Amino acid sequence: MKIVRSGNFRDFDLPRPVAFVPTMGAFHDGHLDLMRQAKQDAATVVVSLFVNPTQFSPGEDLGRYPRNEAKDFELAESVGVDTMFAPTAETLYANQGTTVHPSSVGLRFEGERRPGHFAGVCTIVSKLFHLVSPDIAYFGLKDLQQCSVLHRMVIDLDFGLQLRFMPTTREVDGLAMSSRNAYLSHAQRETAPALFQELKRIGGLETHQAILNEIPMAKERLTRLGFELDYLDLIDVDRFDIVDNFAESTAIVAAAKLGNTRLIDNLLIRPPSNWDVVVQ
Amino acid sequence: MKIVRSGNFRDFDLPRPVAFVPTMGAFHDGHLDLMRQAKQDAATVVVSLFVNPTQFSPGEDLGRYPRNEAKDFELAESVGVDTMFAPTAETLYANQGTTVHPSSVGLRFEGERRPGHFAGVCTIVSKLFHLVSPDIAYFGLKDLQQCSVLHRMVIDLDFGLQLRFMPTTREVDGLAMSSRNAYLSHAQRETAPALFQELKRIGGLETHQAILNEIPMAKERLTRLGFELDYLDLIDVDRFDIVDNFAESTAIVAAAKLGNTRLIDNLLIRPPSNWDVVVQ
Numbered sequence: 001m002k003i004v005r006s007g008n009f010r011d012f013d014l015p016r017p018v019a020f021v022p023t024m025g026a027f028h029d030g031h032l033d034l035m036r037q038a039k040q041d042a043a044t045v046v047v048s049l050f051v052n053p054t055q056f057s058p059g060e061d062l063g064r065y066p067r068n069e070a071k072d073f074e075l076a077e078s079v080g081v082d083t084m085f086a087p088t089a090e091t092l093y094a095n096q097g098t099t100v101h102p103s104s105v106g107l108r109f110e111g112e113r114r115p116g117h118f119a120g121v122c123t124i125v126s127k128l129f130h131l132v133s134p135d136i137a138y139f140g141l142k143d144l145q146q147c148s149v150l151h152r153m154v155i156d157l158d159f160g161l162q163l164r165f166m167p168t169t170r171e172v173d174g175l176a177m178s179s180r181n182a183y184l185s186h187a188q189r190e191t192a193p194a195l196f197q198e199l200k201r202i203g204g205l206e207t208h209q210a211i212l213n214e215i216p217m218a219k220e221r222l223t224r225l226g227f228e229l230d231y232l233d234l235i236d237v238d239r240f241d242i243v244d245n246f247a248e249s250t251a252i253v254a255a256a257k258l259g260n261t262r263l264i265d266n267l268l269i270r271p272p273s274n275w276d277v278v279v280q
Numbered sequence: 281m282k283i284v285r286s287g288n289f290r291d292f293d294l295p296r297p298v299a300f301v302p303t304m305g306a307f308h309d310g311h312l313d314l315m316r317q318a319k320q321d322a323a324t325v326v327v328s329l330f331v332n333p334t335q336f337s338p339g340e341d342l343g344r345y346p347r348n349e350a351k352d353f354e355l356a357e358s359v360g361v362d363t364m365f366a367p368t369a370e371t372l373y374a375n376q377g378t379t380v381h382p383s384s385v386g387l388r389f390e391g392e393r394r395p396g397h398f399a400g401v402c403t404i405v406s407k408l409f410h411l412v413s414p415d416i417a418y419f420g421l422k423d424l425q426q427c428s429v430l431h432r433m434v435i436d437l438d439f440g441l442q443l444r445f446m447p448t449t450r451e452v453d454g455l456a457m458s459s460r461n462a463y464l465s466h467a468q469r470e471t472a473p474a475l476f477q478e479l480k481r482i483g484g485l486e487t488h489q490a491i492l493n494e495i496p497m498a499k500e501r502l503t504r505l506g507f508e509l510d511y512l513d514l515i516d517v518d519r520f521d522i523v524d525n526f527a528e529s530t531a532i533v534a535a536a537k538l539g540n541t542r543l544i545d546n547l548l549i550r551p552p553s554n555w556d557v558v559v560q
Contacts, residue, residue, distance in 0.1 A: 008440045097383025098402065098436035104377055122378065123437070130438040149378075156378035157403070158410040160288045 001077040003084050006091045009132045014083070015043035020134030022125060025049040026066040026179035027075045030169035034138040037166055037278055039080045046132050047076050048085040050092065055120030066179050085132065092127060100126045102149040103156060105240040109231060109253060110145045110264070118149050125150060126157075134161055141277070142168040142176050144251060144266045148240045151275060165277045168265070170196070176265045183261040192258060194225050195265050198232075199252050203267040208234060208243055211252065222256060230255040230262070238272050248273070281357040283364045286371045289412045294363070295323035300414030302405060305329040306346040306459035307355045310449035314418040317446055317558055319360045326412050327356050328365040330372065335400030346459050365412065372407060380406045382429040383436060385520035389511060389533060390425045390544070398429050405430060406437075414441055421557070422448040422456050424531060424546045428520045431555060445557045448545070450476070456545045463541040472538060474505050475545050478512075479532050483547040488514060488523055491532065502536060510535035510542070518552050528553070 009018075019042030021034045038045045049072055056062035069086065076084055099119050102111065106118035129137070139147050147165050154163055169177045173193040184192060198218045205211050211234050219229050232254040236247035243250055249272040255264045271277045289298075299322030301314045318325045329352055336342035349366065356364055379399050382391065386398035409417070419427050427445050434443055449457045453473040464472060478498045485491050491514050499509050512534040516527035523530055529552040535544045551557045 008438070010440060092438075096436060097385070098433040099381050100437070101379050101381055102377075127436075127438045130440055153378040156376060156407075157380070158288070158372075158407045160290060160410055 001073070001081055001084060003073065003086060006087055007131075009046065009083075009085075012083075014046070017042040017135035018044045018046060018133065020128070020132050020137045021045070021047045021081075022128050022137065022139075023047060023049055024051045024065065024179070025072045026068065026182075027072045028169070028177045028179065030140055030142065030166075030177040032075060032079050033169045034140060034166050035076060035079045035081055037164065038136070038138050041136060041164070044083070045081045046083045046085055046134065047081045048087075048128055048132065050085075050087055050089075050124070050128075052120060052124040053089060053093070054096075054123060055117050057114045057117055060114070061180070061183075066182055085128075092124070099123045100153065100157075103152045105152055105238075106145065106149045108241050109233075109235075109255070111149075113230065113255070118146070121146060122149065122153050125153070129159055129161065136162045136164055138164050138166060140168060141165050141268055142178065142265065144237070144253060144268065145240055147275070148237060151272075162276060165271075165275055167268075167278065167280055174200075176263075178263070180261060180263070184258060188226075188258040188261065191225055191227070192263060194222060195227065195254060195256060195263055196267075198222055199254060199265060199267040203252050203269055208247070208250065212243075227256040227258060230257065232256070237268070237270075281353070281361055281364055283353065283366060286367055287411075289326065289363075289365075292363075294326070297322040297415035298324045298326060298413065300408070300412050300417045301325070301327045301361075302408050302417065302419075303327060303329055304331045304345065304459070305352045306348065306462075307352045308449070308457045308459065310420055310422065310446075310457040312355060312359050313449045314420060314446050315356060315359045315361055317444070318416070318418050321416060321444070324363070325361045326363045326365055326414065327361045328367075328408055328412065330365075330367055330369075330404070330408075332400060332404040333369060333373070334376075334403060335397050337394045337397055340394070341460070341463075346462055365408075372404070379403045380433065380437075383432045385432055385518075386425065386429040388521050389513075389515075389535070391429075393510065393535070398426070401426055402429065402433050405433070409439055409441065416442045416444055418444050418446060420448060421445050421548055422458065422545065424517070424533060424548065425520055427555070428517060431552075442556060445551075445555055447548075447558065447560055454480075456543075458543070460541060460543070464538060468506075468538040468541065471505055471507070472543060474502060475507065475534060475536060475543055476547075478502055479534060479545060479547040483532050483549055488527070488530065492523075507536040507538060510537065512536075517548070517550075 019038035100122035102118040174196040175193045202214045234243045237249040250269045253266040299318035380402035382398040454476040455473045482494045514523045517529040530549045533546040
C-alpha cells in the first residue's frame, strides 16, 4: 500500500476505474465495509484520511476526535487498499477562502444543529475529488443527510462521477458503528442500541400516518431510557425535510444525546430512485 | 468545428493539452484574442458559450445581453476553435442548489455592487471545469476581480489546472472592448476612452502616494466629462482591497456609468507573482 501526503493523483496515472473512500480515520468495520466494496468494484482503491477541521462546529469534538494513523493504515492494507492519501492540514488548507455550499437539503436537521458543517463537508470533498479524480466514491448511509447533500453536489456541480452509498454497519446488538461510540460509558453503551430498536419498531408500521402517530411515543420511551432527544422525524429524503403527501422516498432520522455523546442513526425506508445504494 | 450541446467532455477523449475559453458570447476581438492564444498553447481548443443567468444581479441586463450564436460560431471557427460547447440553461441548471462562494477577494468592488455575481461566476466556472476537464483556461484581465476570484478558487479547491490571464484588448482609441459597449450612444462612445486615459495618466506616476493624491482630481475630471463614477481606486491585487503599505501587487480599478451603461476598466501596474499573465 502506497502512502501519499500531497500532490494530485492525476499525475500517478492509476489503473481505472478508481474507487475513492474519503474518511476521517479511526476505522471501524463500517469504514472497512466501504473499502471492501470499493475493492470489489474498481481496479484501484484510494482511501483518504483527513480529520477536516472545517466540518466541526465550534464546541464540537475536533480536539478529542480519535486519531490512530498507524493502526488505520494497517487496517486499510488488510482489506486491499492500494493508496492511502493522508495529507496534513497545512497541505490541504494552506489556502482557504473559496467554499462550496450545500443545496437546501443541507438546511434542516444536522445542517441546523451544526452550523457550517455541510459547507465544510462539501468544500473538503470537492477538494478531495479534484485531487484524487475518482470514478466512484463511497459514503456510508449512517450519515444520511451527508449522502443527500453530496448527491446533490455531484449533480449540481457536474462532477461527473458516481456515488455509491453503503448500508450502515452495526454491532450485533444493532448499534450503528461510529468513531464516536468510543466516548460512551459502559452503561450508556448498554442503552445505546435502543435508538435503532425504536427506529425499526416504528419503521415497520404500515403507513406514513401510523409512523407519524407513533413518533411521540417513541420519543417518550427513549427519553425514559435516558436519551436526550434532539430530533426523531419521518422525512422525505429528496427534500431532506419533514415528510409531506408527495414524498416518494422516506426515512426516519434521529439524533439524541446519551450523556455528552451525540448519536445519530436512521432507517432508510425507501431510497431516492436516483441513488446508487449497495444491496448487501 | 464541432458543436456540443450537452455531455461530459471526458467521454470525447480530446487530444491534450486541452485549452478552454469560457464566454458569454457576443464575441469581439478580446474574446478572439483569448482563443488565438489558446490555439497557440494547446492541442485542442474548447470554447463555451453560455449566458449564465446566475451571475446577473436583479435589475441587470440579462434580458438584453447581446446574443448572436450563429455569428459567434463563425468567428470562433475562423480562429481555429475545435469545439464549441453551447449548452442550454435547461441542461446546465436542471438542478440548482449547491453553489461555490468566492474567498474574501470577491467581497469588495464588483462583489459589493453586484450581489451574488461572483458566487454565480464561481459556480458556473466550476461546473464548466468539471464538464470540460481542461488543462489550461483563459480569462481576460479586463475583469480583473474575476481573475482574482477564480485564481483563488482554483488554488483553494485544488482544481489542478492552469489559468492564463490575457491583457485587455482595446479599440484604437484605448476603450476596453466589451460586449456592453454596444449599449453606448454615439456621444457616449466618443467620451468613453477618457476612462482609460485617466487610468494611464495616474498609473504613470512614480509612487503609490502620488497616485493616491491624484485620484480625487481624476475622479473630478471624469465627472466633468459626464461619467458617473462608481469607484476609482489603487488596490492591492492579492487582497483585492484598497492598497496598504504591504502591497506587492497593485492595480488601479475603475467603474463608471455613462448614461445607463456601466463601464469597468483597470490598469494592472504589477500582477501577483503567482499569476500567469500572457505578455503580448
